[in-house]
Amino acid sequence: MQKKHPIQCQRCKADIPENDEREFNGKVICEDCYMILLSPPKACDPWAAYCAKSFSEKTGSRPDLNPVQVKILQILKETGGISIQELSEQLELPLETFERDIAALRHMEKLRAEMRGGRKIICLWQNND
Numbered sequence: 001m002q003k004k005h006p007i008q009c010q011r012c013k014a015d016i017p018e019n020d021e022r023e024f025n026g027k028v029i030c031e032d033c034y035m036i037l038l039s040p041p042k043a044c045d046p047w048a049a050y051c052a053k054s055f056s057e058k059t060g061s062r063p064d065l066n067p068v069q070v071k072i073l074q075i076l077k078e079t080g081g082i083s084i085q086e087l088s089e090q091l092e093l094p095l096e097t098f099e100r101d102i103a104a105l106r107h108m109e110k111l112r113a114e115m116r117g118g119r120k121i122i123c124l125w126q127n128n129d
């Protein structure tokens, strides 16, 4: 009897156990790769490089806002939207110290960025008033 050559996964190059091969986009792949391709990890928004994952791990579920984040939301509520430079002035903090807070708030859908007259404005996700 002729020995069957093991099928190799075209994605990870692993030998696929018999009958475990899957087909995806015309490629023969192993079951692990199939699962990965079927449920790709959620891509992070490049503007908000800080992934929501890191704080949900820390707190378990809904993250609490830190004082800077609370202040940011307060300023956005008062101003109805403000540029990042103006926000920096109001917070009296350099941008790099609260960038992560902006990104975190964006992931929590508390704020968003929009273009107004060619300028990038940070504003509340929803105006509740």
Ligand SMILES: [Zn+2]
Residues within 6 Å of the ligand: 009, 010, 011, 012, 013, 014, 029, 030, 031, 032, 033, 034
């Ligand atoms: Zn594979």
